[in-house]
Amino acid sequence: xxxxxxxxxxxxxxxxxxxxxxxxxxxxxxxxxxxxxxxxxxxxxxxxxxxxxxxxxxxxxxxxxxxxxxxxxxxxxxxxxxxxxxxxxxxxxxxxxxxxxxxxxx
Numbered sequence: 001x002x003x004x005x006x007x008x009x010x011x012x013x014x015x016x017x018x019x020x021x022x023x024x025x026x027x028x029x030x031x032x033x034x035x036x037x038x039x040x041x042x043x044x045x046x047x048x049x050x051x052x053x054x055x056x057x058x059x060x061x062x063x064x065x066x067x068x069x070x071x072x073x074x075x076x077x078x079x080x081x082x083x084x085x086x087x088x089x090x091x092x093x094x095x096x097x098x099x100x101x102x103x104x105x106x
Contacts (some may be wrong), residue, residue: 002048010061011041013068017076041065 009030015023018055030035036053044054044061071078081087 004049005046005047007048007086008045008061009036010064010068014066016068017079018070 008029009027011039012023012026015026027042029067030042030046034048034051034053036043036046040059041062042065044056044058047096067078082091
């Protein structure tokens with residue numbers, strides 16, 4: 001069961017490193033149960049309650065998919081690269097929790 005809400009295929013690709021069989025099974029189910037996969041890859045997302053598919057390919061999603069696949073196929077080389085001291089120090093400030101405030105942007 002998918003539960004309620006919106007599911008995005010790229011999340012399953014990101015899970016490959018942690019739960020590869022479950023991630024691949026989820027991608028197979030998404031492809032089987034929804035019109036979510038095309039010759040160009042997976043669409044952005046699906047509302048699993050209504051079955052409505054967001055028929056867009058987002059560069060952000062495709063980038064995460066490619067990075068996850070590349071990392072998986074190279075035995076975590078991409079992850080190892082970003083874990084190096086100088087790269088980690090440069091990237092860490094960008095990964096801080098984003099803080100949202102109420103009001104209008106100025």
